[in-house]
Amino acid sequence: MVDFPHTTPSVYRFAITLKFTDYSVYGYLIQAVSEDQSRLSRKGSESKQVAASLRDAKFPILVSPRCEILYFGETRLPVLVRKFIHTFSIPIEGSLTVFRVKICGIKLKSDVDCVRAAGGDAVGLNFFSKSVRYVDPESVSTMELSIHAQNSGLKRVGVFANASAEAIEKAIRPTSGHPNLIDIIQLHGDETLAEARQVESIGLPILRAIKLPTSPMDIGKIERSVRPWIDAGYAVLLDADGGAMHGGSGKTLDWASIRTWAESDQQRSTWILAGGLHPENVSEAIRLSGAARVDVASGVEEIRGQKSYAKIQAFCQAALK
Numbered sequence: 001m002v003d004f005p006h007t008t009p010s011v012y013r014f015a016i017t018l019k020f021t022d023y024s025v026y027g028y029l030i031q032a033v034s035e036d037q038s039r040l041s042r043k044g045s046e047s048k049q050v051a052a053s054l055r056d057a058k059f060p061i062l063v064s065p066r067c068e069i070l071y072f073g074e075t076r077l078p079v080l081v082r083k084f085i086h087t088f089s090i091p092i093e094g095s096l097t098v099f100r101v102k103i104c105g106i107k108l109k110s111d112v113d114c115v116r117a118a119g120g121d122a123v124g125l126n127f128f129s130k131s132v133r134y135v136d137p138e139s140v141s142t143m144e145l146s147i148h149a150q151n152s153g154l155k156r157v158g159v160f161a162n163a164s165a166e167a168i169e170k171a172i173r174p175t176s177g178h179p180n181l182i183d184i185i186q187l188h189g190d191e192t193l194a195e196a197r198q199v200e201s202i203g204l205p206i207l208r209a210i211k212l213p214t215s216p217m218d219i220g221k222i223e224r225s226v227r228p229w230i231d232a233g234y235a236v237l238l239d240a241d242g243g244a245m246h247g248g249s250g251k252t253l254d255w256a257s258i259r260t261w262a263e264s265d266q267q268r269s270t271w272i273l274a275g276g277l278h279p280e281n282v283s284e285a286i287r288l289s290g291a292a293r294v295d296v297a298s299g300v301e302e303i304r305g306q307k308s309y310a311k312i313q314a315f316c317q318a319a320l321k
């Protein structure tokens with residue numbers, strides 16, 4: 001897996017490393033990539049340092065002599081490369097380089113400033129109208145909030161629940177010609193894979209929230225919930241089932257179960273721990289679950305729907321230590 005420093009988020013939204021051993025698929029890939037009009041370099045890359053030195057290069061895809069594909073895309077993987085991955089069942093070793101700490105449901109520019117100062121690297125803009133954290137995508141204040149988050153170097157994750165692809169697209173680009181309000185689409189409802197595929201056409205990476213029971217689970221239960229989404233190329237956010245409100249429930253998952261599943265996952269898929277985290281339990285949650293990435297909404301609020309700066313600060317400090 002290649003992880004870039006978070007200092008250049010506007011250059012690299014994510015990097016993916018794929019490994020394969022059968023050289024016959026190599027030709028297929030080159031064809032797929034060039035058909036997709038992506039620029040291709042056959043220079044090798046064997047270390048993080050080499051990959052990092054390519055930061056300013058203009059090659060979104062790099063196939064190394066060791067048969068690794070590195071993709072440095074601004075948006076999702078090119079369609080034909082995705083097809084390639086599925087056709088040959090290539091295990092994805094790294095996936096969306098998303099974020100380490102996301103503070104979800106921000107509403108104010110001062111929330112953004114606080115997240116940035118605390119060391120968080122992503123904010124969630126909640127576009128689910130029934131949420132207490134909802135922000136109207138068509139309002140000027142939301143547009144300004146989004147621009148401020150982008151200028152602050154934070155990833156902007158748009159949270160949706162059961163919205164159609166058309167509605168999501170409209171929310172992301174409320175006026176024609178306006179830049180996207182967000183960088184990543186978080187699907188937090190009961191969307192099917194087929195519906196998510198339609199959302200893909202928008203051209204932004206998708207993060208799939210998987211709502212799990214709060215009680216202990218066996219590997220099979222978690223695996224059945226997450227695997228179809230991981231196989232489809234999405235990063236997953238593991239959240240406690242919040243019932244009709246979908247998210248922001250403040251309920252915790254059984255972290256030991258999550259760890260057992262994660263350790264059994266040979267693909268080492270990208271996943272984010274969410275659900276009931278707060279400044280006092282986040283380091284324990286990370287220790288028990290093995291999470292490398294965390295997300296929080298209600299746990300950094302004193303008044304429901306209103307962020308507490310002391311809590312954001314304490315949360316980030318505990319999560320990043």
Ligand SMILES: O=C(O)c1ccccc1NCC(=O)[C@H](O)[C@H](O)COP(=O)(O)O
Nearest residue numbers: 104131247248249250275276296297298
């Ligand atoms: O936060 C909400 O109100 C919400 C409503 C509907 C769908 C998703 C929502 N939040 C998405 C998130 O990513 C939350 O951070 C996640 O559900 C965890 O919430 P919490 O348990 O409050 O930390």
